[in-house]
Amino acid sequence: MDTYDIIIVGGGGAGLRAAIAAAESSPKLSIALVSKVYPMRSHTVSAEGGTAAVLRDNDSFDTHAKDTIFGADFLADQDAVEMFINEAPGELIQLEHWGCPWSRDPDGRMSVRAFGGMSVNRTAFAADKTGFHMLHALFQTSLKYESVNRYDECFVTTLLVNDGRVQGITIINIYNGQVEVITGKAVILCTGGGGRVFPFTTNAAIKTGDGMALAYRAGVALKDMEFVQYHPTGLPGTGILITEASRGEGGWLTNKDGYRYLQDYGLGPPTDEPVHRKMELGPRDILSRCHMQELEKGRTFEGPYGHYVHLDLRHLGENKINEKIPFVRELARKYIGIDPVYEPIPVRPVVHYMMGGISTDATTKTTLAGLYAAGETACVSINGANRLGSNSLTECLVFGARAGRSAAEYASAQSSPSSKPLEALARDEQQRLDQQFLRKEGGKERIATIRQEMHKTMEEGVGIYRNEEAMQKTCNTLSQLRERFKDISFDDRSSIFNTEVIAALELDFMLDVAGAIAHSAANRKESRGSHTRTDFPKRDDENFLKHSLAHRTVDGPRIEYSPVTITRWQPEERKY
Numbered sequence: 001m002d003t004y005d006i007i008i009v010g011g012g013g014a015g016l017r018a019a020i021a022a023a024e025s026s027p028k029l030s031i032a033l034v035s036k037v038y039p040m041r042s043h044t045v046s047a048e049g050g051t052a053a054v055l056r057d058n059d060s061f062d063t064h065a066k067d068t069i070f071g072a073d074f075l076a077d078q079d080a081v082e083m084f085i086n087e088a089p090g091e092l093i094q095l096e097h098w099g100c101p102w103s104r105d106p107d108g109r110m111s112v113r114a115f116g117g118m119s120v121n122r123t124a125f126a127a128d129k130t131g132f133h134m135l136h137a138l139f140q141t142s143l144k145y146e147s148v149n150r151y152d153e154c155f156v157t158t159l160l161v162n163d164g165r166v167q168g169i170t171i172i173n174i175y176n177g178q179v180e181v182i183t184g185k186a187v188i189l190c191t192g193g194g195g196r197v198f199p200f201t202t203n204a205a206i207k208t209g210d211g212m213a214l215a216y217r218a219g220v221a222l223k224d225m226e227f228v229q230y231h232p233t234g235l236p237g238t239g240i241l242i243t244e245a246s247r248g249e250g251g252w253l254t255n256k257d258g259y260r261y262l263q264d265y266g267l268g269p270p271t272d273e274p275v276h277r278k279m280e281l282g283p284r285d286i287l288s289r290c291h292m293q294e295l296e297k298g299r300t301f302e303g304p305y306g307h308y309v310h311l312d313l314r315h316l317g318e319n320k321i322n323e324k325i326p327f328v329r330e331l332a333r334k335y336i337g338i339d340p341v342y343e344p345i346p347v348r349p350v351v352h353y354m355m356g357g358i359s360t361d362a363t364t365k366t367t368l369a370g371l372y373a374a375g376e377t378a379c380v381s382i383n384g385a386n387r388l389g390s391n392s393l394t395e396c397l398v399f400g401a402r403a404g405r406s407a408a409e410y411a412s413a414q415s416s417p418s419s420k421p422l423e424a425l426a427r428d429e430q431q432r433l434d435q436q437f438l439r440k441e442g443g444k445e446r447i448a449t450i451r452q453e454m455h456k457t458m459e460e461g462v463g464i465y466r467n468e469e470a471m472q473k474t475c476n477t478l479s480q481l482r483e484r485f486k487d488i489s490f491d492d493r494s495s496i497f498n499t500e501v502i503a504a505l506e507l508d509f510m511l512d513v514a515g516a517i518a519h520s521a522a523n524r525k526e527s528r529g530s531h532t533r534t535d536f537p538k539r540d541d542e543n544f545l546k547h548s549l550a551h552r553t554v555d556g557p558r559i560e561y562s563p564v565t566i567t568r569w570q571p572e573e574r575k576y
């Protein structure tokens with residue numbers, strides 16, 4: 001049994017930022033950083049477009065707050081948004097001092113580019129590999145703290161809760177299949193999103209919502225889970241993201257007639273300006289819906305992986321593409337054999353981000369004593385019903401740092417957990433893992449089949465457009481899949497890097513997350529942000545200006561609601 005003051009689960013942007021903040025708070029605190037992959041392989045590494053903060057004189061905290069709150073369709077907590085926006089610039093400058101190579105203007109200042117829903121240019125970037133460079137800077141910095149002890153390639157299976165507070169975790173060491181216990185006075189979950197519950201997604205294979213399910217099982221509510229963001233420009237087939245920066249630099253979306261169709265949806269008309277703040281830079285939820293309407297009008301292309309439209313970058317020219325979005329060119333060439341300098345890129349909406357997650361307050365605290373959450377897995381909430389692109393890398397920094405400091409303060413005032421009750425809990429967990437996964441005998445269900453059926457029902461019921469009947473069907477199918485999951489079978493019996501066992505554990509978590517999404521969606525009888533119902537097409541502030549909270553029960557999710565904090569921006573119709 002290894003013992004620490006603070007355990008951080010996740011080595012992405014939020015987890016590493018939390019580790020540094022906790023280590024800086026007090027050199028006396030011992031910190032475990034646990035990750036199912038080597039930290040530099042966390043999904044943060046693949047973020048391309050950039051990270052938002054007020055950095056220029058033509059910008060202001062109020063404008064960034066207003067853009068975020070409008071983008072969120074008024075479901076964000078406005079006090080949390082203001083804290084986020086005030087702390088954002090300091091975090092980006094701090095990252096600069098830690099060695100992040102931001103792209104620069106000729107006068108030496110950090111460059112900022114346009115992004116969807118942002119009314120001025122405020123998205124800082126490092127070419128179109130922003131996440132890669134940010135994660136590198138954070139990882140290198142974390143290495144200088146001797147108090148941070150890494151557990152790479154260790155998969156967390158449960159939170160150990162005793163005496164009303166979290167006191168540790170159990171892990172499977174993927175390298176040798178051993179189940180181990182780590183105790184801690186505080187645990188921070190920084191486990192990222194769960195886009196993998198859907199079939200077409202920009203999310204890495206590891207984004208399976210594990211942390212959300214861990215907290216949910218420990219009695220913490222999942223907030224606003226019905227809000228799932230589709231990004232309008234993923235590659236058909238793989239779902240690989242073509243960053244919004246390609247439109248921020250001036251790219252166009254055209255339908256099969258070569259027509260910039262967004263002008264038909266209240267986002268036009270097109271202008272001669274190099275960057276159009278409405279059209280292609282409308283928010284993601286709206287652009288994804290426009291795509292589906294073009295599909296209905298028969299104005300999209302049809303390919304081997306279904307419908308798509310064109311992202312046209314040709315007018316930007318080779319030099320600009322090479323300088324500002326080289327990775328877009330590389331991805332298009334490698335994955336679909338198209339060079340965007342000469343040909344448009346086929347794109348379709350793909351699941352990208354989860355606005356919902358583990359319910360926390362603005363200090364990152366959950367309702368379970370000792371448990372904190374930050375990054376995409378958490379819902380503070382600053383993203384409400386629709387996140388603006390480039391706010392989430394910043395969210396990882398601001399709330400990662402807050403989580404590190406909050407947990408450090410809490411852990412410093414706690415006594416060490418006593419080991420006896422934790423040993424008993426760990427024995428129970430070992431037994432559960434043996435029976436259901438590690439030594440499971442028999443079974444006739446394939447893991448891949450259940451996963452595929454989950455994907456199918458999620459896309460059918462809780463995709464871009466939703467209605468009562470389809471959502472109820474998805475809720476029912478998910479509970480049948482939960483039953484069938486009990487009968488899964490295993491072919492791989494080895495203990496070294498057993499990826500089949502990990503895939504089963506991830507599917508187990510995903511079924512919980514999928515259930516929370518579908519039930520929260522079915523209960524919200526209005527349309528807001530990314531949640532669009534054909535049977536309730538209007539936003540209904542009277543009845544639904546509130547956060548949904550999914551609680552886990554034996555009979556499936558129970559949905560409750562909590563108020564949204566409104567300070568200075570009164571709800572109004574969201575027009576662009």
Ligand SMILES: Cc1cc2nc3c(=O)[nH]c(=O)nc-3n(C[C@H](O)[C@H](O)[C@H](O)COP(=O)(O)OP(=O)(O)OC[C@H]3O[C@@H](n4cnc5c(N)ncnc54)[C@H](O)[C@@H]3O)c2cc1C
Pocket residue numbers: 009010011012013014015034035036037038039042043044045046047048049050051052130131154155156157190191192193202203204206207210211241352353374375376377389390391392393394396
């Ligand atoms: C392709 C792509 C491009 C994006 N581009 C941008 C962008 O330009 N700007 C922007 O603001 N946002 C962008 N986003 C969103 C943003 O990158 C993510 O929201 C953010 O990086 C999430 O960081 P995180 O630290 O919360 O989680 P992640 O980086 O996903 O890290 C999660 C960590 O948790 C660990 N973990 C998970 N489960 C377990 C478990 N059971 N046991 C142990 N460890 C576990 C993983 O190993 C990993 O280290 C993009 C997202 C994608 C997918």
